[in-house]
Amino acid sequence: MRDVALKANVTASTVSRVLNDSDLVKPRTRQKVLEVIESLGYIPNKTARIFKSGKSYILGLVISQAHISEVMSNAGFQAQFKGLTEKAHKEGYNILIITSAEGDAYSYFEVIKNQLADGFIIFSPSQNDTLTSLLDEAEIPYVFNMKYSDNPQDRYYVSSDDFEGGYIAAKYLLDLNHTDIRMLVGSVKGSMLSFNVERINGFKKALAQYGVPFKEEMIVPIIGQMDQSYNAIYQLFQTQKPSALLISNEITTVAALNYFADQGYRVPQDVSIIGFGPSEFFRTLRPNLTNVGYDISWTSSKLVDLLLQRIEGKTPSFEMPKKPELVIRDSTARLRQE
Numbered sequence: 415m416r417d418v419a420l421k422a423n424v425t426a427s428t429v430s431r432v433l434n435d436s437d438l439v440k441p442r443t444r445q446k447v448l449e450v451i452e453s454l455g456y457i458p459n460k461t462a463r464i465f466k467s468g469k470s471y472i473l474g475l476v477i478s479q480a481h482i483s484e485v486m487s488n489a490g491f492q493a494q495f496k497g498l499t500e501k502a503h504k505e506g507y508n509i510l511i512i513t514s515a516e517g518d519a520y521s522y523f524e525v526i527k528n529q530l531a532d533g534f535i536i537f538s539p540s541q542n543d544t545l546t547s548l549l550d551e552a553e554i555p556y557v558f559n560m561k562y563s564d565n566p567q568d569r570y571y572v573s574s575d576d577f578e579g580g581y582i583a584a585k586y587l588l589d590l591n592h593t594d595i596r597m598l599v600g601s602v603k604g605s606m607l608s609f610n611v612e613r614i615n616g617f618k619k620a621l622a623q624y625g626v627p628f629k630e631e632m633i634v635p636i637i638g639q640m641d642q643s644y645n646a647i648y649q650l651f652q653t654q655k656p657s658a659l660l661i662s663n664e665i666t667t668v669a670a671l672n673y674f675a676d677q678g679y680r681v682p683q684d685v686s687i688i689g690f691g692p693s694e695f696f697r698t699l700r701p702n703l704t705n706v707g708y709d710i711s712w713t714s715s716k717l718v719d720l721l722l723q724r725i726e727g728k729t730p731s732f733e734m735p736k737k738p739e740l741v742i743r744d745s746t747a748r749l750r751q752e
Contacts, residue, residue: 422450472510473502473721474531478517481538488638489664489695490710491537494559497714498535505722507532519545527552533725535559535717542568555724557717561608570724572716574708575735576609580616582740583660583688583706588624591749592658592686596650598643598670599662601635610662613690617660636666643669651677657749658686664695671699682747693741701744708738 419426424447431439432447439447475498486492499509512529514521517538522545526534533555536545542562549556558571580597587595597617599610606614614633621628631654636646643666650656651673661667667689674681681687681701689696693707716733723730 417454418447418450421454422447469532469725470530471507472531473498473507473718474510474512474526474529474534475537476512476514476522476526476534477537478514478521481517482513487665490691490708493692493695493710494714497711498718500711501715501718505718507718507722509535519548523548523552526554526556533557533721535721555721557721557724559717561612563608569732570720570730572713572720572733573609573735574713575737576612577616577619578735579690579706579708579738580613580660581620582616582738583613583690584617584620585623586704586740586742587658587660587686587688587746588620588626590658590686590746591751593624593626594656595658595660596632596634596654596656597660597662598634598636598647598666600638600666606635613660613662636663638663638665640665640669644673647673651679656685658688658746660688660690662690664689664691667691667696667703668699682745686746686749688746693739696741697743704743704746705741706738707741709736712736 418429422429422443424443428439428443429447429451432444432451475495495509502509510529510531512525512531512534514525519542522536526536526549534549535557537559542558546563546568556570558568561571561573562568584595584597595617597614599606599614617632618628634646634650636643643663647666647670659670661670667687670687671681673679674685679685687703689703689705691705691708692710693705696703696705696707713736720730720732
């Protein structure tokens with residue numbers, strides 16, 4: 415700091431004020447100090463750029479500590495994080511993972527408001543409406559990684575068409591003569607996130623078109639962790655023998671395959687399975703899984719675009735949900751009629 419002060423012909427305290435973005439420094443003096451800082455390499459050029467532009471060029475990815483391990487082991491999150499990072503880097507930004515002690519709105523807000531990131535990508539909040547109000551009032555740019563709220567004013571997310579995903583998956587099984595179908599969906603504190611609700615609604619539409627009555631037992635809420643998923647599938651097959659499963663979580667899908675291997679069930683001869691998520695992940699499983707594939711690279715790129723528009727004060731351009739694709743592989747088969 416002394417070298418900077420000498421070359422800029424200012425005091426060390428003035429240099430300190432510039433580094434701490436104090437309003438007590440005159441603009442001309444601030445500019446001179448920053449130029450000396452850059453010329454001496456006292457701090458990285460990017461840090462000097464932060465003081466000049468008022469931007470950190472960091473996007474904060476916020477998630478609660480309770481969900482971090484579950485999300486990190488989820489193939490869908492891994493694909494999304496890769497897509498977010500690649501897009502952010504192209505735009506000159508870095509991604510910083512920020513954890514909140516709890517998943518409630520106030521815990522998220524407390525950690526967000528104390529960060530230097532220019533904007534935030536928020537995963538898995540509870541009390542979403544409350545968090546939205548807090549962030550809007552504080553004028554903090556944010557987006558959610560998916561749709562969490564049914565409030566039509568909460569539009570700051572990019573999603574795939576989950577209703578269509580549930581519909582095309584169920585329709586395909588019905589075309590294969592399956593009517594005794596169970597849909598396994600993730601449950602968070604006893605409730606389902608909106609994307610699962612949309613998939614269920616698509617499932618119901620397909621059943622109605624084929625004249626198959628919907629029964630509440632067709633929807634099986636499961637905590638999306640390996641042990642809990644395995645135990646839930648064990649309990650399900652103790653009392654029921656559905657011919658097909660729609661599984662809305664990658665970890666639960668793996669747990670199901672493990673259970674069937676342990677118990678001697680053959681896939682797809684004894685039970686057909688369709689998963690939801692990144693196609694590349696399901697292609698690596700044995701058997702290769704039929705799945706509803708989402709363009710996670712596209713949604714991640716559009717999510718960063720939306721956040722940058724908010725950071726730059728532009729009018730956001732909202733994307734229509736993108737249609738998923740049914741990728742047919744080895745885990746589904748026609749049910750033989752008795």
